[in-house]
Amino acid sequence: MSSTSCEYYEATSEMPQRKTTISNFLESIRNSDDFTKSRNLGDELGGCRGHGKGMALTWKDLTVSMECRNEKFFSLVNRSYLKRIVENVSGVIEPGHLVALIGPSGAGKSTILSALARRTPGNAIIDGDVRLNGRRVDDSIRKVTGYMYQEDYFISILTVREHLRFMSRLKMDRRTSRRDRENRIETLMNVLSLSPLADSRIGGYAADGQKGVLSGGEKKRLSFATAILTLPPLLFADEPTTGLDSFTANRLVSVMKSLVQSTGASMIATIHQPSPEILAMFDTIYLVAEGRLVFSGTADNAVQFLLGCGFTMNTTITDCEFLLKCVAPVPYDDKRKSPTSSKKQVSVRKLAATFEASDYHTQMEDAISKYGEDKTQSTTSFVFKEPFWIVKLFWLVVRGMVELGRNPNVQWIRIGQKLLIGLTAGICYFGTLKLDQKGVQSAQGAMFLLVTENVFAPMYAVIAFFPQEYPLFIGEHRNGAYSPSAYYLSKILCYGPGAILEAVLYTSLLYALAGLRLELYPYILTTVFTILCISVATAVGAAFSNTFSSIPKAMMFLLPVEYIAMITSGIFVKLSSLPWATAWLKYTSWFMYTYESISVVQWQGVENIACPANDTLSATCLRNGHEVLEHYDFSESHLIRNAICLVVIYVIFQILGYKSFARKNAIKEIVFIIMRPPLHFRLSFIPRCNAFELDEDFIENGTSYQLEQSYDLLDMQMDAIEGKGDR
Numbered sequence: 001m002s003s004t005s006c007e008y009y010e011a012t013s014e015m016p017q018r019k020t021t022i023s024n025f026l027e028s029i030r031n032s033d034d035f036t037k038s039r040n041l042g043d044e045l046g047g048c049r050g051h052g053k054g055m056a057l058t059w060k061d062l063t064v065s066m067e068c069r070n071e072k073f074f075s076l077v078n079r080s081y082l083k084r085i086v087e088n089v090s091g092v093i094e095p096g097h098l099v100a101l102i103g104p105s106g107a108g109k110s111t112i113l114s115a116l117a118r119r120t121p122g123n124a125i126i127d128g129d130v131r132l133n134g135r136r137v138d139d140s141i142r143k144v145t146g147y148m149y150q151e152d153y154f155i156s157i158l159t160v161r162e163h164l165r166f167m168s169r170l171k172m173d174r175r176t177s178r179r180d181r182e183n184r185i186e187t188l189m190n191v192l193s194l195s196p197l198a199d200s201r202i203g204g205y206a207a208d209g210q211k212g213v214l215s216g217g218e219k220k221r222l223s224f225a226t227a228i229l230t231l232p233p234l235l236f237a238d239e240p241t242t243g244l245d246s247f248t249a250n251r252l253v254s255v256m257k258s259l260v261q262s263t264g265a266s267m268i269a270t271i272h273q274p275s276p277e278i279l280a281m282f283d284t285i286y287l288v289a290e291g292r293l294v295f296s297g298t299a300d301n302a303v304q305f306l307l308g309c310g311f312t313m314n315t316t317i318t319d320c321e322f323l324l325k326c327v328a329p330v331p332y333d334d335k336r337k338s339p340t341s342s343k344k345q346v347s348v349r350k351l352a353a354t355f356e357a358s359d360y361h362t363q364m365e366d367a368i369s370k371y372g373e374d375k376t377q378s379t380t381s382f383v384f385k386e387p388f389w390i391v392k393l394f395w396l397v398v399r400g401m402v403e404l405g406r407n408p409n410v411q412w413i414r415i416g417q418k419l420l421i422g423l424t425a426g427i428c429y430f431g432t433l434k435l436d437q438k439g440v441q442s443a444q445g446a447m448f449l450l451v452t453e454n455v456f457a458p459m460y461a462v463i464a465f466f467p468q469e470y471p472l473f474i475g476e477h478r479n480g481a482y483s484p485s486a487y488y489l490s491k492i493l494c495y496g497p498g499a500i501l502e503a504v505l506y507t508s509l510l511y512a513l514a515g516l517r518l519e520l521y522p523y524i525l526t527t528v529f530t531i532l533c534i535s536v537a538t539a540v541g542a543a544f545s546n547t548f549s550s551i552p553k554a555m556m557f558l559l560p561v562e563y564i565a566m567i568t569s570g571i572f573v574k575l576s577s578l579p580w581a582t583a584w585l586k587y588t589s590w591f592m593y594t595y596e597s598i599s600v601v602q603w604q605g606v607e608n609i610a611c612p613a614n615d616t617l618s619a620t621c622l623r624n625g626h627e628v629l630e631h632y633d634f635s636e637s638h639l640i641r642n643a644i645c646l647v648v649i650y651v652i653f654q655i656l657g658y659k660s661f662a663r664k665n666a667i668k669e670i671v672f673i674i675m676r677p678p679l680h681f682r683l684s685f686i687p688r689c690n691a692f693e694l695d696e697d698f699i700e701n702g703t704s705y706q707l708e709q710s711y712d713l714l715d716m717q718m719d720a721i722e723g724k725g726d727r
């Protein structure tokens with residue numbers, strides 16, 4: 001190691017006497033029963049057929065910034081600013097190595113991990129050179145690598161074994177035989193002590209208030225089992241040991257260690273306060289603080305490096321505690337008020353600079369050059385044959401059906417609700433539908449109820465549905481389990497039959513009780529149009545739900561659209577009296593298309609509607625079905641047009657819903673593009689700031705309104721801070 005000058009720390013002359021070295025620990029673990037037992041885990045799990053040996057991942061000057069917004073009520077004019085989270089971090093994961101990212105909370109470990117694995121949130125802006133076996137990574141890394149999220153994403157009503165079975169169908173190589181799949185599932189459950197829980201429901205705090213069945217630690221292990229189901233050649237694990245007791249954490253890391261050793265796979269894990277035993281199992285550790293790399297090498301060397309920098313270590317703390325203490329963040333208030341603590345704040349930068357000047361850094365750079373330039377192994381040789389899209393769709397539908405079947409209350413309650421409303425409305429209309437003027441009003445009222453009840457309830461049910469499902473979808477999709485299209489379509493296929501059943505039951509009940517035209521043709525056509533109506537309503541709900549970031553926002557924007565559609569249905573306003581500026585709105589109204597159609601089938605060919613004796617010659621008396629339809633500005637020739645328009649509206653909203661689901665905010669982006677010129681014009685009057693006059697608050701709570709400007713200002717600001725800090 002090169003001599004490092006760390007004169008800003010008070011150097012200690014006395015090196016602490018450490019009771020046990022990390023190498024001793026590693027030796028003792030290697031000799032332990034537990035470790036030897038799981039040593040051949042790779043073979044037991046069926047080797048890494050289809051995945052080849054491990055992969056080398058290198059990254060140079062990785063920088064990650066997050067585009068943040070100052071959330072305002074009307075988010076179209078929210079100002080964005082950039083928050084830099086990771087700063088020029090480099091490193092390497094060699095094949096067959098177990099690597100740890102350690103550092104204090106908020107240091108940027110998860111951000112580095114997700115940036116390397118291409119699983120960052122949408123607001124992340126990543127810069128740097130990341131290579132997998134020498135090739136620049138793209139989104140295909142998601143398919144060949146495994147990722148274990150910090151949060152657990154499960155369908156609570158599935159059992160442990162069912163969950164693993166579904167994931168094996170969605171994720172494992174399509175050439176894997178059923179027997180191999182089952183073997184792997186059983187072995188993993190066995191190794192991770194999940195076998196006794198194989199038939200227990202995963203649980204979780206579901207919407208129905210059902211309490212969790214698996215504990216947090218058991219879910220963590222299940223999460224790990226899911227991540228390694230495909231035996232990925234490279235696994236990213238975000239805090240795999242958090243929430244586990246020390247014995248289980250130890251066991252989990254020893255499984256990781258044995259897997260990398262027996263299969264040659266590589267694994268990187270962020271880890272909080274590992275015990276000495278766990279720390280010793282990692283081949284390399286990356287110590288991160290404030291988004292910077294402070295050290296890379298073995299844990300033993302990290303301690304030596306920091307001791308060499310002048311930190312003191314007393315004998316009562318563990319190595320990891322010592323490492324974390326050296327780079328612990330200073331509380332925000334202290335940082336602002338106390339000059340001494342701001343000196344400590346600079347020290348992480350200096351520590352990073354010291355590391356950059358050290359031999360450890362040179363060794364790391366050599367390894368990066370070695371693996372970063374290696375183009376002999378193509379990443380494509382690891383690309384396993386994933387299941388076909390249609391197969392994934394099939395299993396997603398089956399999983400959705402199982403979910404519905406296990407949670408029948410929701411569906412039964414909705415059906416019960418529909419029957420009750422149909423019954424109540426039917427009783428109210430019972431005996432009122434006669435062929436006279438009053439009967440016309442009653443019939444139109446009953447038909448309008450047929451429309452509204454098939455719009456509002458399903459639309460609002462869908463609005464709440466997608467936000468609930470989104471975290472699970474994101475977690476599984478980013479892990480390469482399936483595409484958004486397969487998932488979205490599976491949801492339509494799963495929930496479609498239920499919605500159709502609701503529409504049929506409600507329509508039939510109200511139709512019969514109210515005494516609407518009791519003939520097969522009008523009944524079937526009315527039912528068909530109410531089914532089209534409920535389908536459009538769910539598509540509209542899905543589009544709005546997926547477009548806006550929260551349910552209240554989606555409702556806020558949906559309500560005016562829904563009101564326009566309802567008002568232009570033909571019952572509240574004479575459609576021919578609408579002024580030219582708003583007359584076109586009726587063509588967007590699915591209420592109008594449905595209401596007109598069921599009115600047509602009801603009144604087509606009806607003659608002899610009775611008028612009051614003293615009113616037979618009055619122009620207001622409707623004598624036959626044709627006059628009724630004319631009164632509402634409806635036309636008998638519109639039936640096919642209406643059916644086509646409903647289908648078109650359905651398709652448009654499903655596409656918008658899907659686009660927004662796959663790429664959040666699709667509709668909002670369109671609105672923003674339209675709004676951009678006036679916004680740009682307005683914002684150009686805001687005076688520009690001098691970057692050097694800005695303080696750190698700018699970076700945290702910045703007021704920049706253009707992304708490019710944010711970048712430039714941020715760079716200048718960081719340079720300014722660094723310049724001051726180094727002097």
Ligand SMILES: Nc1ncnc2c1ncn2[C@@H]1O[C@H](COP(=O)(O)OP(=O)(O)OP(=O)(O)O)[C@@H](O)[C@H]1O
Pocket residue numbers: 066067068083085103104105106107108109110111112121123270272
């Ligand atoms: N999507 C995001 N948008 C804005 N800021 C973010 C985002 N994700 C993370 N951050 C911020 O980045 C910083 C680092 O977060 P990160 O989760 O990477 O830290 P960490 O070291 O993994 O912490 P912990 O150990 O507590 O999980 C935090 O200050 C966090 O608030």
